[in-house]
Amino acid sequence: MWMCAGFTMLEAGSVRSKSASMICMKNIGLYAIAGLMYYVIGYNLMYVDVGSVIGSISFLYGPSADEVALIGGNEGAAGAVAENGYSVMSDWFFQMVFVATTASIVSGALAERVKLWTFFVFVGGLTGVIYPIVGAWTWGGGWLGQMGFTDFAGSTIVHSTGGWAALAGALVVGPRWGKYRKDGSIQPTPPSNIPAVTLGVFILWMGWFGFNGGSELALSGVVNAVSMSNILVNTNLAAGAGVITALCLSRSILGRVDLFATLNGAISGMVAIT
Structure with missing residues (x-):
């Protein structure tokens, strides 16, 4: 959820002042839609009774029968819940934030290009159907997973799916409003708030x-703790390497250091390591 706040600041600061409030509206709206659609149908499509292509076409996801019994006062169900290793709704929440991130990628690509309600309809389809089906192929144990495909933290499922969806949207709606002059030359559109972007x-x-x-x-044992610490360090190193690489390239290509290139370098590094 905190990443959605980051995307909001990044996008709102990057566009013209007149568009900043609409960017904020799009981002809080997409987070709400992602949560609702993933609860209504998305999670079931992605994880419940997955065959080779798609999961269960059923509505609403909720606690397991053992968890419902435990909440209702049946302490005998505690063993079955503990044996599962985690609350099923905790997994839903974790995965829901991933699907919201996918929608945030599209929001940035279509900034100042699309009407609000059209975008919300697109987000509903992306988070309720498209992303869950791609997830079912992989994390859900579908045909790609059965072939040995591995995606640890969403480099393909989240970032690639969001990127392809963003490309499709950009091709349909065309260039950003006011981006080009009548003669085809580029009209500079300076960002409204550089500190917000940073x-x-x-x-x-x-x-x-x-x-x-x-x-x-998991973080329940020594192996998990060591693995997670290495993951965190590698993530930080990738972001730092992306910053320095972009800084040097902008100096050599543009003849000056460029803040936006440097900031995008950090994001690119983290996407790459994911």
């Missing part, structure tokens, strides 16, 4: 530790 990247940097580190899915 803060957004720092928030994403911190949120990525939960994104990657949380994908260890």
